Every structure is written in structure tokens, then in C-alpha cells.
Amino acid sequence: MMKIHATAIVDPKAELDSSVEVGPYSIIGPNVRIDAGTVVGPHVVIEGHTTIGKDNRFFQFGSIGAAPQDKKWNGEPTRLEIGSGNTIREFVTFNLGTAQDEGVTRLGDDNWISAYVHLAHDCQVGSHTIFSNNAQLAGHVHVGDHAILSGYAGVHQFCKIGAHAFIGMYTSLTQDVPPFVLVSGNPAGARGVNIEGLKRRGFTRPQIDGIRAAYKHIYRSNLTLEEAKAALLREEEAMPEAAPDIRAMRDFLGIATRGIVR
Incomplete structure (x- = not known):
């Protein structure tokens, strides 16, 4: 049986696996699908055309699947897709995609997303990444598998970050980062290979x-x-x-x- 708290609001049209847990005061919209084993903590809002895989954990106060922060968006039925095994901490904001791109924002599997992280519209994030507190992606950013973004790193729209790259704390990133490269600074500069990773x-x-x-x-x-x-x-x-x-x-x-x- 689903463990849905009495104070949670789950739209009857939402599709939740029978093993999903929903905490107090959370809200699940009509176009949301959540697969087995996922736990939604208290005070989380999941809306839009959002699909969530298995065994994710959403901590309190997240905003998942809200309208993109893009003035060109005109209510098109764009999507957010989240894979499986992700840990998504407090106060994150994940937005839907836009018609100007593929129409979908994606997060892969087994990612560790810390507090206050923002994934803007049309971002494509791979699997096994780590986003430290307050890492921020503008729209249309691509992040490869196993990449790490340190705290307060900010990424300009349309940038690409390759697999296994490491972005240092407080880095202001306005250009692309090849795989395996460690960058830091404001403006960002290449500092070597991410050998430890x-x-x-x-x-x-x-x-x-x-x-x-x-x-x-x-x-x-x-x-x-x-x-x-x-x-x-x-x-x-x-x-x-x-x-x-x-x-x-x-x-x-x-x-x-x-x-x-x-």
C-alpha cells in the first residue's frame, strides 16, 4: 500500500506505484508518474508533465517540474524526466523543458543533488554526478556522467561539461569543459586533470x-x-x-x- 500522509494532496490522475511514500503537506500534480520505491518527503511540490523512476529520495521543500523560468515558454506540454536512485536534497528547483529545445529537462540515475541546486529548463544531466550546495545550471546546459560541481558553482546557459570533469567552488563557468578536466576560478580556468576522481x-x-x-x-x-x-x-x-x-x-x-x- 502507498504510504501517503493524510495532509498530502495527490491528484487522482497522478500515477504512483503502490510502494511510493509521500510525506506531510506534499503536493503531487495530475501529470506526474512516480515509479517503485521512491520516497517524497514533506512539503515537496511535484507538478508538470514529470516522470520519476525508481528508488529516488526527495527531501523536504523541493520544487520539481515547475514552469520554466523562460519568458518564451507559453504553456506548451514540456517535460521533466528523472531517472532512478537519485538523492535530491532540500530546496532544489528542477524546471520543465521548453519548445525551443527538445522540450524536456533530464536527470539520469544515481545522482547526488545537494541543497539549493537549480536545474533550469532543458538541462541534460547524466548519471553518477555530484552537485554540491547551491550549484546552479542555467538553461540548456549539458553535464556528463560522473561530473562534480562544487558549492556555488554557476554555469552559463548552453555550456557543456564533459564526463568526469570537476568544477571548483564558486566557479563562474561561461565556456565548455572537456571530459576529465578540473576547472576553477572566476572566470574559470583549466587547472589540470581530475586525477583523484x-x-x-x-x-x-x-x-x-x-x-x-x-x-x-x-x-x-x-x-x-x-x-x-x-x-x-x-x-x-x-x-x-x-x-x-x-x-x-x-x-x-x-x-x-x-x-x-x-
């Missing part, structure tokens, strides 16, 4: 050496981006164990739209 995730020494070599081509060799991409292609052939990781960095250079942090 890679070690914790089981990257081998040859993999890390290959990533460091790629970083040097991009940041330490005075190469243009086109020259750096050619150099990374040569490193893929020379360092086969690290080839997929070097390729990820090279591919990112091809999709960066705001220029990379350098």
Missing part, C-alpha cells in the same frame, strides 16, 4: 597517462584546437588502453559550441 573510479595508470597526454596537447602545447585534435588522434593510436578516453576528449572538441575553458 579518476583514481577513485578505478582508472588504470595507462588510462590516466593517456588522459594527461591529451590534456597537454590541448592546454600546454600552444596548439590550435584543430591541431590538438590531430595530435589526440595520434595519441589514440599510440596509447590503445587509453584510446576510448582520448577519443572522448577529441570528440568533445568537435561538439563544444561556446569554446572550451583554456
Whole structure:
């Protein structure tokens, strides 16, 4: 049986698995779907066309699926999709997508989202990320798997953050961050490879050496981006164990739209 507190308001049209828990004074709108094992704490509002996967935990005072903070939005039936196994702490704000993009804001699986985090309209966040308190994403931001955003990091709209990147505390990010790169500062600057994070995730020494070599081509060799991409292609052939990781960095250079942090 669902454990819905007597003071919670759940619209009859909402679709909740029988194992979902809803805490005191929370509100669930008519177009919301929540899968098994998810726990919604007290004073949480979940609205809009929002789909939530399994085994998530929402702490108190969150605003999930509210209208995008975009003056172009005109009530279109855009969506918010949240995966499974996420921990979502207090006072977060996740907005719907807009018709100007794919129409959906996405959060993947097994993410740790700390208090006061904002995911604006059309953000695409992968899996296994960590957002520390007050990390803020403007609209249309893409964040890769295993990326970490430290406290009070702010990300400009349309920026891309690659997998395993690390964004330092109070960083003001206005350009794209390639995979594996550690950036910090205001304005942001590249500080090296996120070596500690890679070690914790089981990257081998040859993999890390290959990533460091790629970083040097991009940041330490005075190469243009086109020259750096050619150099990374040569490193893929020379360092086969690290080839997929070097390729990820090279591919990112091809999709960066705001220029990379350098």
C-alpha cells in the first residue's frame, strides 16, 4: 500500500506505484508518474508533465517540474524526466523543458543533488554526478556522467561539461569543459586533470597517462584546437588502453559550441 500522509494532496490522475511514500503537506500534480520505491518527503511540490523512476529520495521543500523560468515558454506540454536512485536534497528547483529545445529537462540515475541546486529548463544531466550546495545550471546546459560541481558553482546557459570533469567552488563557468578536466576560478580556468576522481573510479595508470597526454596537447602545447585534435588522434593510436578516453576528449572538441575553458 502507498504510504501517503493524510495532509498530502495527490491528484487522482497522478500515477504512483503502490510502494511510493509521500510525506506531510506534499503536493503531487495530475501529470506526474512516480515509479517503485521512491520516497517524497514533506512539503515537496511535484507538478508538470514529470516522470520519476525508481528508488529516488526527495527531501523536504523541493520544487520539481515547475514552469520554466523562460519568458518564451507559453504553456506548451514540456517535460521533466528523472531517472532512478537519485538523492535530491532540500530546496532544489528542477524546471520543465521548453519548445525551443527538445522540450524536456533530464536527470539520469544515481545522482547526488545537494541543497539549493537549480536545474533550469532543458538541462541534460547524466548519471553518477555530484552537485554540491547551491550549484546552479542555467538553461540548456549539458553535464556528463560522473561530473562534480562544487558549492556555488554557476554555469552559463548552453555550456557543456564533459564526463568526469570537476568544477571548483564558486566557479563562474561561461565556456565548455572537456571530459576529465578540473576547472576553477572566476572566470574559470583549466587547472589540470581530475586525477583523484579518476583514481577513485578505478582508472588504470595507462588510462590516466593517456588522459594527461591529451590534456597537454590541448592546454600546454600552444596548439590550435584543430591541431590538438590531430595530435589526440595520434595519441589514440599510440596509447590503445587509453584510446576510448582520448577519443572522448577529441570528440568533445568537435561538439563544444561556446569554446572550451583554456
